[in-house]
Amino acid sequence: MQDTLDLAGLQVEVTRKAIRHVHLSVLPPDGRVRVAAPHGTALETLRLFVISRLVWIRAQQRKMQAQERETPRDFLGKESHYLWGKRYLLDVRHADAAPAVNLTPRQLQLQIRPGTTPARCAEVLEAWYRQQVRAALPALLERWEPRLGVKAGRVFVQRMKTKWGSCTPATGSIRLNTDLARKPPECLEYIIVHELTHLIVPTHDARFSTVLDQHLPHWRQVRERLNRLPVRHEVWEDRRATADMP
Structure with a gap:
């Protein structure tokens, strides 16, 4: 209703x-x-x-x-793309082979077939960013689950339109936004700690903030940094502000 x-x-x-x-x-x-x-x-x-x-x-x-937004991505050479907060120039390479993404100290090399559309390029990079988040997860979970005394259930990495992460305390499931791979590493860590804390305190009440203060004292500064960073050019609801009524 x-x-x-x-x-x-x-x-x-x-x-x-x-x-x-x-x-x-x-x-x-x-x-x-x-x-x-x-x-x-x-x-x-x-x-x-x-x-x-x-x-x-x-x-x-x-x-x-007033949120700053990135310029549209056309997937052309010398275009700026980011991994863990560092800027790389896109190097588009055409080959009659499966799509691939490689990283050099200065370039993000995107191998695609001739005639590949920008939409397909976006899909290839999205999958690659998802892999980057997944690769970073084991070390972070190994560090933070024992500290918080919790154990996550399944952890999903996916495109999310309303938030950076979410948690379902009843099942222990956690969802993380693929776009976190484009932000500084401490942003992913903060979101993981935030969602793991929901396994202790389901709501955003004073106790929730107290737990974060105890384990990640600088979490407010990281949150502020994450929320100041430019978001994608497209319209997507990635920075939801929330407040609860007891």
Whole structure:
């Protein structure tokens, strides 16, 4: 069931789900506001909650609308691409062979068949970035699972349109955004620690922040750096801001 709240011109989408708490989200690229609430939550209760968060909502909307975005990628020679925060120049090589990606100190070499479309080039690079994240995972999980006293279930690396990562505490499953391979290494580490912490504290409450403070004291600085980095040129909801109501 879906409703809409209209607060002085601010349209808020309300969706009811089988959840325990109210979740308020501000979604990029234009700051659309969405509330997920347990079944039976009165609209007036949600209205008062959103009103109490209006200053925060407006601040998040301003940040998202000012977010720097990358230029479009055409997959032509000398184009800039990134791996773990380092810039490489694209070197496109045509060959009648399977697509491949190789890295040199200065170049990201993309081997494709003649006539390959930009969309297919994007798919090849996306798969390669996914492999980079997967290759980095074992060492990070080996480091952080014992420290936090948790054990992740399955870890998926995939294209995600609403967040950098997610966790399902009931199953221990964690999902990571493929695009993390393009950001500095500490960003992937922060997201992994963030999602593993959800196996201890499912919500973003004060206890959640306390656990992060204990184990990764600089997490706020890393989060801020990640959120300042340019996002893809295409419209995708990658920087959702959230707030919960107890």
